[in-house]
Amino acid sequence: MVTLYYHPGACSLAAHIALEWIGEPYGAREVQFGDKEYLKINPAGAVPALDTGEGWILTQDAAILRYLARRFPQAGLEIQGSAREEAEADRWSFFITGDLHPAFFPLFVPNRYTRAREKEAFDDIREAAKALAHKKFALIEAHLSGRRFFLGEKRSYLDAYVFPMERWAQKLLDDGLSQFPAVRAHHDMMAADPAVQAVLAAEGA
Ligand SMILES: N[C@@H](CCC(=O)N[C@@H](CS)C(=O)NCC(=O)O)C(=O)O
16 A cells, blocks of 8 residues: 655645545555654655555655556556657646746745845745746646646646645735636636545645
């Protein structure tokens, strides 16, 4: 059985949703940031981490999502198609990992982005992060327009992957998702999904 290490509402929510969609028994352990014991699981201290139940641990959200999709193909979350279709999926997975998700880091931990310790400095960094996240969501908006799921008509692990960031944007950006109707529609579709609701309730997020 696989076990997911997560923090409520964090990016680990994506893998948690994927596990719920897959429907096989799994474990889920809540982690507090800064927990020294957790460094034995993931020396980077970050969630998610997945104990594969096979004697090895996998970290990195995108890798975990793809691994789960491939390990449990019956759930239909994996992306299998032409070289172009798989490359498109990679493109968006890497965009979420490398562009969208990190845009939020300074919003959550501004102290890591300056040596100043004044509230004004943190506020300034948070504002810059919001502007950056806004720019990234404009790209997601253009992609999602006319698409129900992230890759069109078929649900994939990318739908789970983008959802935590959609929630953060909804809560933390000054105008939420109001400038991004397609992202908002995707967020609302995900939020209405019974499996997603079960995971949010389990995490208390
Ligand atoms: N590149 C990593 C980033 C993971 C990450 O930064 N997770 C955040 C939560 S969304 C975290 O654990 N932050 C705690 C920390 O950085 O100390 C991934 O995609 O898995």
